[in-house]
Amino acid sequence: MIVILKPSIDIHSSEYRFTLDTLSQLPGIDIQMHRTQGHLEVIHEIYLIGDTEHISIENIEALPGVSRVIRISAQYQILGRHPKATQGFEFTYNGVVFSQNNLNVFAGLCAVDNIENVEVMMRSLHAHGQTCTRMGAYKPRTSPYAFQGLGKTCLPYVFEKAGKYGIKVIAMEVTHQRHIEEIIEYLNQAGNPTGVMLQIGTRNAQNFELLREVGSQKEFPVLFKRGYGITLGESLHAAEYLAHAGNHNIIFCLRGVKSLFGPPHRNMVDFGHVPVIRRLTKMPVCIDPSHSVGSLERTPEGLSDIFHATAQGVISGANMVLVDFHPFPPTAVVDSKQAIPITNLGWYLEDIAIARDAFEKRVLLARKKLNA
Ligand code: PEP
Ligand code: MN
Numbered sequence: 001m002i003v004i005l006k007p008s009i010d011i012h013s014s015e016y017r018f019t020l021d022t023l024s025q026l027p028g029i030d031i032q033m034h035r036t037q038g039h040l041e042v043i044h045e046i047y048l049i050g051d052t053e054h055i056s057i058e059n060i061e062a063l064p065g066v067s068r069v070i071r072i073s074a075q076y077q078i079l080g081r082h083p084k085a086t087q088g089f090e091f092t093y094n095g096v097v098f099s100q101n102n103l104n105v106f107a108g109l110c111a112v113d114n115i116e117n118v119e120v121m122m123r124s125l126h127a128h129g130q131t132c133t134r135m136g137a138y139k140p141r142t143s144p145y146a147f148q149g150l151g152k153t154c155l156p157y158v159f160e161k162a163g164k165y166g167i168k169v170i171a172m173e174v175t176h177q178r179h180i181e182e183i184i185e186y187l188n189q190a191g192n193p194t195g196v197m198l199q200i201g202t203r204n205a206q207n208f209e210l211l212r213e214v215g216s217q218k219e220f221p222v223l224f225k226r227g228y229g230i231t232l233g234e235s236l237h238a239a240e241y242l243a244h245a246g247n248h249n250i251i252f253c254l255r256g257v258k259s260l261f262g263p264p265h266r267n268m269v270d271f272g273h274v275p276v277i278r279r280l281t282k283m284p285v286c287i288d289p290s291h292s293v294g295s296l297e298r299t300p301e302g303l304s305d306i307f308h309a310t311a312q313g314v315i316s317g318a319n320m321v322l323v324d325f326h327p328f329p330p331t332a333v334v335d336s337k338q339a340i341p342i343t344n345l346g347w348y349l350e351d352i353a354i355a356r357d358a359f360e361k362r363v364l365l366a367r368k369k370l371n372a
Pocket of ligand 1: 136173200202203
């Protein structure tokens, strides 16, 4: 059940306190607060989690601070886009806005390999006006003998260079609570020059304990990658674990699914699901064309399949692109076949802008036709 409070209610007012106290005392119900800064006003929602069947909507609507109440029958209680509650989850983290209405690009290193490459990457991103990146420090690999990432040893220079080049958010996979503690420790040591988005990798999509741990901290937003061998519904339920634990700042990432029909791509590209996630949930949607496509093969015009897949996701409304770049791709220690040379960053960003522009034109056309 979602309780929507009166617009711009004063959180110090007695009506607010009374409403919150009353809801907190409902037996067997946990409450979660969600605050969204809309264009004109702040929207306060209170999620009642648990068996809400017996709770009367009329009684809750009679509370002084309440504007309206929505009973949720949908399975994705927090993340689902419920009829009548069309507002998406928009949040701002370290000055960067994440929403179903905009687009952020996270181009960067799949795996950090050395300080020089981090410097080259950050400098290039900055030169192209970018404020977000990806930098893998902890790399869960198929084989225990493969390079496992530099771990915490690279964090001091990754954070320092990010600060130097105005990078605000770094997407970084974590596989254990310890990694979050290390990230906090090294961010603090560096004087918090940047922010981090915690990434849940596809292999951990149903690691429910990890999801609970990552979801129960609110400092960092979360990038949740769909499971590569489970249904979309199962991945959405898994993302709901994060929200249920308390963190609503979640971005859902499509990264392809394992299939015998995927090759010659690394995975079966699943960007046809971008509109599905935007329709079913309030989460911004990310696409990862690098891990979906997995190679830099090109079509006759010279555009690589990764460029094409990116455009396909963006033209249908993707809100974030997570993509592997490298200063010298053949030398990359992880996923070298799919890393785009950093010299092509400008071209890639221009190509994305064309696709985003086309998406926005499609939205305007749809509005015109539907209102005609
Ligand atoms: C990654 O983004 O570096 C990664 C390992 O992705 P995935 O979990 O989708 O395989
Ligand atoms: Mn990778």
